[in-house]
Amino acid sequence: MPGSWLQAFGLARASHLRSLADQVESAKARTGDLKGQLEKARGEVNHWKTRAEETATRLAAAEQESERWKGKHVGLRAKFEQLATAEQHYTLAREHMLCLETKLDIVEGAIDALDRRTRAVLSTPPALEASEHDD
Amino acid sequence: MTTEDRPALSIVVTGRNDDYGRDFTARFIRTLAFNHHALTERGVTHEVVLVEWNPVAGKPFLTDIIRDALPHIAQTTLRSLIVDAAYQSACTQNPKLNFLEYLAKNVGVRRSHGDFVLATNTDIFFSRGLAQRLARSDLKVGTVYRAKRVDVKLGVDESRIGWDVLEESSNHVPRGEISPPLYQGAAGDFMLLDRESFHAVKGFNEVYRLARLAVDHNFLVKAYSHGLPIADIGSPVYHVSHIGSYQLSKNSLSVGQAEALWGARWHNKEVIYDNPETWGLSEAPVRQRDDRTTYLKFDWNAVPKLADLRRVVLPISRTATPAGHRVAPPQTPSDTTPPSP
Numbered sequence: 001m002p003g004s005w006l007q008a009f010g011l012a013r014a015s016h017l018r019s020l021a022d023q024v025e026s027a028k029a030r031t032g033d034l035k036g037q038l039e040k041a042r043g044e045v046n047h048w049k050t051r052a053e054e055t056a057t058r059l060a061a062a063e064q065e066s067e068r069w070k071g072k073h074v075g076l077r078a079k080f081e082q083l084a085t086a087e088q089h090y091t092l093a094r095e096h097m098l099c100l101e102t103k104l105d106i107v108e109g110a111i112d113a114l115d116r117r118t119r120a121v122l123s124t125p126p127a128l129e130a131s132e133h134d135d
Numbered sequence: 136m137t138t139e140d141r142p143a144l145s146i147v148v149t150g151r152n153d154d155y156g157r158d159f160t161a162r163f164i165r166t167l168a169f170n171h172h173a174l175t176e177r178g179v180t181h182e183v184v185l186v187e188w189n190p191v192a193g194k195p196f197l198t199d200i201i202r203d204a205l206p207h208i209a210q211t212t213l214r215s216l217i218v219d220a221a222y223q224s225a226c227t228q229n230p231k232l233n234f235l236e237y238l239a240k241n242v243g244v245r246r247s248h249g250d251f252v253l254a255t256n257t258d259i260f261f262s263r264g265l266a267q268r269l270a271r272s273d274l275k276v277g278t279v280y281r282a283k284r285v286d287v288k289l290g291v292d293e294s295r296i297g298w299d300v301l302e303e304s305s306n307h308v309p310r311g312e313i314s315p316p317l318y319q320g321a322a323g324d325f326m327l328l329d330r331e332s333f334h335a336v337k338g339f340n341e342v343y344r345l346a347r348l349a350v351d352h353n354f355l356v357k358a359y360s361h362g363l364p365i366a367d368i369g370s371p372v373y374h375v376s377h378i379g380s381y382q383l384s385k386n387s388l389s390v391g392q393a394e395a396l397w398g399a400r401w402h403n404k405e406v407i408y409d410n411p412e413t414w415g416l417s418e419a420p421v422r423q424r425d426d427r428t429t430y431l432k433f434d435w436n437a438v439p440k441l442a443d444l445r446r447v448v449l450p451i452s453r454t455a456t457p458a459g460h461r462v463a464p465p466q467t468p469s470d471t472t473p474p475s476p
Binding site: 095096098099101102103105106107109110112113114116117 | 224227228229230342343344345401402405406441442443444447448449
């Protein structure tokens with residue numbers, strides 16, 4: 001029992017010391033890793049903080065924009081209604097124009113027909129007599 | 136004419152002895168005999184109302200030529216209305232046109248006796264399905280019926296034409312379908328409506344008398360605006376292409392030549408009419424030439440106003456199919472003959 005004998009004098013075996021030294025080294029290394037991870041996590045937290053701030057800024061801007069568009073929407077809607085009314089007026093005006101054009105065609109045709117009749121009367125004896133066939 | 140004597144169908148056609156489109160008379164005789172046979176075979180009582188508009192001076196009446204060629208039809212089925220040539224000159228708003236086709240059709244529609252009136256052309260063959268449909272006597276009052284026109288190719292041998300030739304798709308010229316709401320497309324070749332409704336609409340446009348072109352389409356706009364539904368009757372009619380037909384000539388003639396034949400394009404889709412009560416030359420004095428031929432003598436009192444501008448009107452817009460379907464009146468016994476197989 002050399003181990004327990006050495007322990008009685010507050011000493012340890014060299015192999016035990018080596019093992020403990022290894023454990024200390026390993027713990028140190030682990031602490032280093034954890035520190036690294038902690039740093040990384042802090043970095044990420046900072047990154048996300050920045051992103052969150054940016055998003056918050058964007059959101060605020062979007063809200064502002066939304067408010068602005070809400071205002072514009074009311075204006076646009078009014079304009080759209082005006083446009084629809086204008087289109088209806090245009091359609092009605094076009095229909096009346098086509099109607100008038102048709103009437104003008106008829107007037108022109110009538111004048112043309114009367115002109116021919118007049119010329120026929122003036123140049124020859126009565127032309128528009130009943131022309132019933134002999135049958 | 137009593138209800139019992141009344142035929143189920145009046146077929147209104149117009150023409151004159153001017154050889155329009157070449158072989159006009161021969162084509163007319165062929166289709167008249169063909170359609171008469173198809174209807175008679177199926178027991179469809181009918182009359183053919185021939186309106187001879189602006190008869191050619193110095194030439195025999197078309198009516199007389201048809202009577203000589205088809206005496207059996209002339210004695211039983213054909214009724215002729217010869218309209219004094221002076222009406223053409225007095226009515227026209229376009230001196231270049233020599234045939235106011237739709238004014239002529241109105242003369243026939245106004246004087247038709249049938250329960251239903253079909254305004255068509257002299258070179259239109261009925262299809263087998265159409266003859267069967269007419270025999271079924273199930274047409275609705277207050278509905279304008281249209282039929283798709285199938286053009287049979289130019290130059291086809293017409294000497295022995297029958298449904299076998301007409302139905303053969305390799306003889307056809309491709310043509311679009313007719314579709315709702317107006318089912319337009321060669322409408323002048325088939326416009327079928329009950330007589331009462333035809334009279335309620337007061338026939339085809341006779342306020343605008345500058346063109347023959349698209350007056351048929353204009354009638355559809357008018358009828359739709361009037362609240363009459365328009366339907367495809369479900370079977371076609373056939374038209375054998377010929378030199379001078381609108382379909383063949385519209386792209387080959389100069390603008391001036393085309394306008395002389397059919398008149399210029401006009402606002403037929405947008406503007407309609409309200410014919411006077413005297414539409415169809417109803418005030419024209421008549422002389423009976425024989426029991427089946429009436430001569431409409433010229434009288435200025437019968438001539439519609441040369442320009443009647445307040446009768447040029449706008450159609451009523453309709454977004455839904457117009458109502459107005461009514462049940463057909465009871466048919467006479469002769470109309471209820473079952474269709475032939």
